[in-house]
């Protein structure tokens with residue numbers, strides 16, 4: 397638990413999470429138990445001797461690509477709709493207990509279809525869990541399929557076209573009744589993968605009215621963030637921290653009101669930054685760039701879910717109550733759920749519960 401006087405406020409604040417990979421919530425324990433249940437052999441290296449040994453290896457990631465090698469081994473144990481339901485429900489129940497009210501959850505279709513696991517099995521498992529969590533915890537959730545940059549662009553195109561043909565994007569209701577796709581994403585390895593390669597696919601998505609978000613400026617240069625905006629029509633940027641290296645890119649993000657879904661703890665775990673304090677959040681605040689705070693792949697990054705991220709940011713930056721109120725409001729505004737759902741979450745932030753806590757905290761100090 398953090399020592400900040402704002403800890404109680406940070407805990408109680410209604411949150412939205414926009415940058416969470418479903419597969420990144422697969423704990424080492426669940427990885428081993430699903431490998432056994434699904435009779436999937438794990439690699440023979442010493443790091444696969446036990447969940448504890450694997451966790452120790454995760455603590456020593458040296459880069460995004462070093463992490464991704466283990467991340468995709470994790471995919472291999474996920475086979476059935478029930479596996480995806482278990483993963484989704486575990487995340488949503490934990491997130492709800494950390495006062496996440498709405499989550500937009502990435503997954504990588506190509507990492508599953510290439511192993512014979514269908515997108516409909518994933519969606520079926522996700523929907524079952526999302527509906528149950530909505531009833532039990534009043535949390536809402538949507539999915540965002542991410543195309544993979546380490547595979548040929550033709551593979552991304554085929555994946556996108558099959559998602560469209562299967563009507564997965566049509567099913568987007570943005571609400572609790574039939575939780576579907578919120579938009580299209582792009583992720584995986586970044587260096588030497590300029591966004592422009594995916595321009596045709598993202599133009600097709602735009603023409604179909606599909607929202608677009610792009611991982612850019614994590615390891616890649618600021619110009620990749622500019623290219624994600626200009627070439628892919630990105631409406632949100634995932635990570636985006638290296639945008640701070642170029643004033644013109646920061647100005648563009650601010651001018652266009654693009655939400656940057658920042659993951660400061662992930663950045664430290666993948667050696668993008670030496671500490672959370674290195675994250676350019678003060679630049680974003682000063683220059684009017686909107687951002688949300690997110691956990692990315694918590695099971696791979698020391699089990700730090702969103703509450704830990706909020707606390708780590710407060711410890712590093714000491715934001716004021718007003719600044720926190722703006723961060724959570726911007727997160728609601730940048731969400732892709734219905735306006736009705738946003739209004740409910742805004743009311744909670746501005747109206748009752750959170751504000752009451754805030755008054756209590758102010759009285760205590």
Ligand SMILES: Nc1ncnc2[nH]cnc12
Nearest residue numbers: 417583584585611692693
């Ligand atoms: N941090 C990250 N960057 C790019 N692709 C990812 N896929 C899962 N986590 C990722």
Ligand SMILES: [Zn+2]
Nearest residue numbers: 583611634692
């Ligand atoms: Zn990510």
